[in-house]
Amino acid sequence: MSIIEILGIASDCIIYIFLGIGVFFNALAGVGLLRFPDVYTRLHAGTKCTTFGSIFIIGSVIIIGLKMWWGHDTNGSVLAIHSAFALIAILLTNPVGAHAIARAAHKSGVMPAQAVIDELKDKSTEKITKKKTSSKTALSKDGGEQ
Amino acid sequence: MIEIFNVYMIVLIAILLCVIMAIVRVIIGPTIPDRVVGVDTINTIVIVGMVIFGAAYEMVIYIDVAIVYALLSFISTLFIAKYLEGGEF
Numbered sequence: 001m002s003i004i005e006i007l008g009i010a011s012d013c014i015i016y017i018f019l020g021i022g023v024f025f026n027a028l029a030g031v032g033l034l035r036f037p038d039v040y041t042r043l044h045a046g047t048k049c050t051t052f053g054s055i056f057i058i059g060s061v062i063i064i065g066l067k068m069w070w071g072h073d074t075n076g077s078v079l080a081i082h083s084a085f086a087l088i089a090i091l092l093t094n095p096v097g098a099h100a101i102a103r104a105a106h107k108s109g110v111m112p113a114q115a116v117i118d119e120l121k122d123k124s125t126e127k128i129t130k131k132k133t134s135s136k137t138a139l140s141k142d143g144g145e146q
Numbered sequence: 147m148i149e150i151f152n153v154y155m156i157v158l159i160a161i162l163l164c165v166i167m168a169i170v171r172v173i174i175g176p177t178i179p180d181r182v183v184g185v186d187t188i189n190t191i192v193i194v195g196m197v198i199f200g201a202a203y204e205m206v207i208y209i210d211v212a213i214v215y216a217l218l219s220f221i222s223t224l225f226i227a228k229y230l231e232g233g234e235f
Contacts, residue, residue, distance in 0.1 A: 019153060023160045026194070029187060030167030039179045046168070046187035054194045057157070061201040075204060082209040086197055089213050090190065093220035097186055100227035105179035108230045 011067055018060035025053030038113040039105050047098040051090065058087040154202040161195050182226055189219035 032045025061083045068076025106120055165188055172184035193212050200208030 016153065019157050022194075023157055026161055026164045026191060029191075030164035033171045033184060033187060034167055039177060039183065042171070042180060043183050046183050047190075050187055050190040050194075054190060057194050058197055061197055064201055075206065078206045079201065079204070079209065082206055082213070083197055083201070086193065086209055086212045086216060089216040089220075090193060093216055094186075094190060097220055097223040097227075100224055101179060101182055101186065101230075104227035104230035105177075108179070108232070110177050110179055 015060045018056045022053040022057030
């Protein structure tokens with residue numbers, strides 16, 4: 001058995017393993033979306049798991065493209081490079097969108113269900129109380145002078 | 147190539163089940179951000195499905211469609227988030 005045949009079998013095994021890992025993590029994302037109790041935990045499941053699973057599935061497509069390119073099929077090079085661009089687009093846009101959704105949910109008044117501490121809420125209330133106390137002291141000072 | 151084609155069809159069916167679970171969350175979601183999270187997850191899974199479809203049929207144009215779909219879904223998610231915050235455009 002020559003080296004090239006061994007490389008072909010190994011690349012097939014890597015493709016199957018990557019597809020299995022990707023499908024497993026995408027299924028975890030769906031189950032987490034159904035089972036978690038809260039907007040923020042659902043976001044945690046639905047964004048990170050799909051990003052990690054799509055890395056592996058598109059990685060398997062890239063390996064298939066490189067294999068076709070190795071077999072002198074020029075369609076494979078375009079397949080691999082464009083799949084890499086799609087992966088880069090997912091990796092750049094998915095966390096930013098999740099961050100925007102979480103920030104918008106917190107600002108629109110949806111609070112975490114079972115959270116022990118909420119530092120963002122504490123910060124905003126601290127600012128409001130500081131403003132109120134400072135304005136009250138300023139008013140009282142003015143009243144005292146008059 | 148025929149074996150890998152069948153494997154890709156199995157992967158597409160499994161991904162379709164994930165999309166169905168996300169659609170259930172979009173329908174029964176109690177608040178509006180829940181539905182937005184479901185739609186965002188559906189977008190990512192559909193991008194992956196387009197890439198797999200392009201690899202199964204060896205059509206590169208499907209993967210180009212997936213790239214454009216990724217960027218447009220990102221922009222739509224940002225606009226929905228901005229609307230939920232109550233900001234002005």
